[in-house]
Amino acid sequence: MKYPTKLSDAVHVLAFLALHPGVCLTSQRIAESVQTNPAYIRQLMSALRRGELLTSVRGHPHPTLSREPGRITLLDVYRAMEGEKPILHQDTHTNPDCGVGVNIQLALRDYYDEIQRAAEARMAAITLQDIIDTYRQKAGISSDEEGLS
Amino acid sequence: MKYPTKLSDAVHVLAFLALHPGVCLTSQRIAESVQTNPAYIRQLMSALRRGELLTSVRGHPHPTLSREPGRITLLDVYRAMEGEKPILHQDTHTNPDCGVGVNIQLALRDYYDEIQRAAEARMAAITLQDIIDTYRQKAGISSDEEGLS
C-alpha cells in the first residue's frame, strides 16, 4: 500500500470523532482503528487543523470537529490534505526543444482542469454527515460505539 | 512513489501520430519528444494497442491511430492505460476488528465511485481532436510540423 490514503484516513479520523463525541480519544486510540501509528494520526490532524476542520488543545486528548458534520464536505477535507495538488498529473519533463511536447502538455492542462473541477464539484456535494449516514447503514446502526471509556 | 504520467504521455504519443501522418515515426523519435527512452514508449504503445487505439506492425516504424482523433476520447486512453484503477485510493489496511474502520471505508467507496464517475464522464467528453485543436491554438498553428523525414 503506497497509494496515497491520506484523504481516506482523514475522513476516517473525522468520522471517528463524530461517532464518539465527548469520549477520550488519544491519537493512540485512533491509530488503532486506522491501524497505523499515533504520530501519523497527529500529522493528519495537524493538516485538518490547518484546514480549520478540527480543533484540539495540546496535551489534551479531546479533539473536536470545528463544525457539524453536515457542514464539512469531502472537498474541504481534500483541500486540507492535498491542497491544490491535482488528481491527474502531467508530464513536466518533455523535451523543451520540441514544440509538440510542450504544447500538447499545455493543451492537456486545460482539459485536466476541467476534470479536476468535475471531480471537485462532486466532492463538494458530499458531506461528512452523508458518509456517517451511509456508515450507519453499512454497520447496521451503531453496534460499535460501546467499549470506549 | 512517483506521480503517474502514463496518461499524459500516452496522449502525447497519440497526438504525435495524429500530427505527423505518413511520417516515419520510430519509438526513438517519439521518445525524443517525450524525453524518455524508446522502450518506455513501446510499452505505452503496447497498452494503446491493447486498448485498440493504435495499430502497428512489428519491425515497421509506422504506427497509426486505429480511428480518427475525433472518435478517441480521453476516457478511452485512460482505460487503456489505467484500466479500472481509480483516481482516489482507499486505505484497505484499517483494523478489521474495528467496525468503524471497516465500515467507514465501505461507505467511502460509494462516494469515491461517484467521484470516479463524474471524472470519467468529463473524460468521455474530451476527444483527441479537441486536444489537438487546443494544441494548434497554443502552438500558433502548426509551426512545428517541419523537419521530419
Next chain:
DNA sequence: CTGGATGTCACTTTTATTATAACAGCATAT
C-alpha cells in the same frame, strides 16, 4: 543475408508516501 525496428521481459533507479523515533510543550492530577 543484413540492418534496423518492434514487442516484451526482467531488472534498476527514482521518489512520493507512509512509518517511526525523538522530544519539547502543555494539561491534569496529586
Next chain:
DNA sequence: ATATGCTGTTATAATAAAAGTGACATCCAG
C-alpha cells in the same frame, strides 16, 4: 511543584509504485 500523559512537530527510515533501461527474440525492407 512535580510527575505523568498526551500533543505538536521535526527529522529520518522504510516501503512500494512508477518510470528508466538493457537485452534479445522477432519481424520487415532492401
